[in-house]
Amino acid sequence: MTIQERWDVALKVLNGPMAALGEQVLRGPVVRLGADPGPGGLKLGGYRGIDARQCVITAYTGGSAAVAPVGTHQVRLAPHANVAWADIDPLNGPQYLTPGCALHLGPIGRGATIEFVECRRLGEWRQGVLASERADAPAEGGVPAAYDVRRVGRIASSTAPVWFFGCSALMAVSAAGTMLSLGLAWYLNVKPQAIGPQEPGYEFYDSVSLDQGTLNLALLEGLEQPYFKFVMEPNIQIAGAAARGWDEPANWDTRFLQFVTASVQQHARSWAFFRRLDAVKNEYSKVVVALRQAGLPEVFAAIPYQESRYNASITSDVCAEGYWQFMPEVAHRLETREGMTFRVSDCKLRNTKVTWSPTEDAPPRNVRANAPYIEGDRCKIDRCDHDDRQNLERSTAAAVFTLKEAWTDPDFARSGSAVQLTISSHNAGYDDARFGAKFAKPFNIRPAFKAFVAKKGPAEGIRFTGDNIRCATAKERSACNAVYLAETQHYAYTIVAQHFLAVCYYAKNYGGDPGFAPWAFFVGSDGYCRQFDVPTRDDVARHRNTVGR
Secondary structure (H helix, E strand, C coil): CCEEEEEEEEEEECCHHHHHHCEEEECCCEEEEECCCCCCCEECCCCCCCCCCCEEEEEECCCEEEEEECCCCCEEEECCCCCCHHHCCCCCCCEEECCCCEEEECCCCCCEEEEEEEEEEEEEEECCECCCHHHHCCCCCCCCHHHCHHHHHHCCCCCCCHHHHHHHHHHHHHHHHHHHHHHHHHHCCCCCCCECCCECCCCCCCCCCCCCCCCCHHHHHHCHHHHHHHHHHHHHHHHHHHCCCCCCHHHCCHHHHHHHHHHHHHHHCEHHHHHHHHHCHHHHHHHHHHHHHHCCCHHHHHHHHHHHCCCCCCECCCCCECCCCECHHHHHHHHHCCCCCCCEEEEEECCCCCEECCCCCCCCCCHHHHCCCEECCEECEEEEEEEHHHCHHHHHHHHHHHHHHHHCCHHHHHHCCHHHHHHHHHHHCCCHHHHCHHHCCCCCHHHHHHHHHHHHCHHHHHHHHHHCCCCCCCCCCCCCCCCCCHHHHCHHHHHHHHHHHHHHHHHHHCCCCCCCHHHHHHHCCCCHHHHECCCCHHHHHHCCCCCCC
16 A cells, blocks of 8 residues: 555634634544534534535645535635625535635525644655545535545545646636626625615515515525524424424525515615614613513514504504504503503594594404594594503513514514514414404404414414415505415514514624624624624714605
8 A cells, every 4th residue: 555645634613603613623634514524524513504415625745625515504604704704605516725715505694614724744645545534425416526535545646636626727717707796895894795785775574575686695694604593493382292393494484585685675775774773772672672582583672663653742644653663552551451550541632522432352353444433534533641551661572572472473483484473473463363253354463373274284384474465565454365464464474574674783882782682693794684784873973865654
């Protein structure tokens, strides 16, 4: 046997649970990386979106090294880790590594970021027989022959195959230009093709369409990180033992996530949206803290943004009022049935001398036609002498109570979509039939969900929200063959999208606030916010020529 130098590979994991381990030296000349790479490989435990064997690094005599993806698994390569990974295409073949360069394994917003430190000559190995049990590892489909551990010994130790150099040279020239431009852009603090405010815009958008062909697929993948954190992780926690495979995107409500992505794109373009976020930072923080203390998902903090833009004086056509836009009957129920300090009373009706206070526990079935406080499709209430809906602390306490009614529903919890269902319940109501048959509404979320599951089966509950987005806009007064009305169909994804951007804006500009401090990770090098050109508060202050609604 011919004795050859053995070059090992020094790597450093930069994010996640293995970041604290520091530099690690893996025995070469072939090192596999993945969730279960086999003996001697780098096992990336605790990282989402990583396959058993994601990629292979080969070290050559002389200290050179190359990386190749296994099959179609995603591997991105950059000169350093401080890049916008969403702007870098995955490798489709082997590529040489340079000391200090960075690899991102797996989808954007998930996976592992790894620094290639260097190759080190540590010992010798016999050509044809690797001095480790990796010699018996099976070949991986899609891995070039040069990376098959059983054939490494057949490659001249000082050179790689001719085909490798040819392909690598072409790819290196192309990659060098791309990496140089990316590095220069990052150095100038410019993120190529980053999504950010571009137009005056509006403070909110109540619906978007997927028919315009403008969905950013790279962004769709990049939003898997916040979607897991703020939607699926709470769904998994509330489901407990019922959760099966819900940490994998393939099992999520894909259509709902597509609408979330489209809404993020739309809101991110608007200066008015970011201006309003800045104006209500204190209120948003207080609600986030209250939700955390109550054990409810943080994404619910965007509900009052969608409902009122955190404006206490907003009144809807059906007399919903205040930050959370509660109907007056909800206050009556919470005060009389639940003993809460939440009251609406002595309301003055327009063009009459009547003083009205709610006496029922829920709005009538057809509120526009049957409510005494509505006339001509408009709210008749001028003002109420006592209205806790305009008090942030009391209305948020009321919201915590009503949201928990849906959040703790055992059928919702088992569905895998408890977050979406609970958000939707704030718009459509949870289940007013509890207060008497005359209040029963088929478009309340609980009866709507039960009807859907009865038709489609319990396993489809996780896709309930996306499947029922049927109407083109939120303005239609119909269900368009869905189980609830158009307004509710477009409600939950808008709120989720607004929260994703609120996390980025507040963490970047007000990270010292106790409500926002836990979000610091998302504006770091591995956080999803790096996909966005998130404005500073000074940027927002300079853009005052906006349109609001």
